[in-house]
Amino acid sequence: MKFFIDTANLDQISEAQSLGILDGVTTNPSLMAKEGITGEKNIIDHYKKICSIVDGDVSAEVISTDFEGMIKEGETLAALHPQIVVKLPMIKDGIKACKYFSDKGIRTNVTLVFSSGQALLAAKAGATYVSPFLGRLDDISTDGLHLISEIRHIYNNYGFETEILAASIRHTMHVIDCAKIGADVMTGPLSSITGLLKHPLTDIGLAKFLEDYKKGN
Ligand code: E4P
16 A cells, blocks of 8 residues: 655655655645645745655646646646656546546546546546545545445456545544555545554553663663
8 A cells, every 4th residue: 555645745745754654745736825835836846846855656736627728737747757646636628638648658646536436437537546535525424435445346347557546534544444445545644644653552562661671781
C-alpha cells in the first residue's frame, strides 16, 4: 500500500518524508489556499518545491473545467517535473482529458469520485489513479469504505490497472480499513500516518525495557 500525504504544507511533507515511508503527495486548490499559496506562478513554484522534498508522485490539480483548458494546464503541469501527476475533476471533459493524457503517456489522477460508476469511467479512460473521497461520503452518512470495496471488486473483475487512491482519509482506522479492502494508495493528513505509530503497550513496554536495562548497569 502506498502512503501519500494530503497537504501543501512543506513542513508536514518534510516530516512525512523523513519517516522514510512516504510514497507521494496529493494537493488540491483548497489545500494550496490553506497555505496561502495563490496565483499561477506561486502555485507552480510550490509544486516544484514539493517535488524537491519527496521522491514519489505529486498530484497537481487543473483549474479549468473545459477540455482545451485542461489539456493546456495539464501539459504545463506535467512538464514541470517527472514526478507530477495531472489531477483532473470527474466531469465529462475531465474524462476526455484523462483519455488524451493516458494516450500520450502522461499520468493522471481522477479526483472528486463519489460512485463506482465514476470510478469505472476513470479506469476506462486509462487513469493512473482514481480518487474516491471516503471521508466526505462518511460526512453525509454514506458508507465511504463501501465505495472503496465496490471499486476494488469492479477493478479486480476486469484487471483494470488504475490504482485506487483512497482520498479524504480522516483518521487511522480509515487507513487500516482501506488496507484490508486492498486500496492501492491512501492519502490523508500527517496525523493519519503518524497516528499509526501509537500504542500504549509499546510505550509501557519500552519504558519497562529501559528501566530494567538501567537496573543492570
Ligand atoms: C484528495 O486528493 C483530496 O485532496 C482530499 O483527500 C480531500 O480531502 P478532504 O475531504 O479532507 O478535503
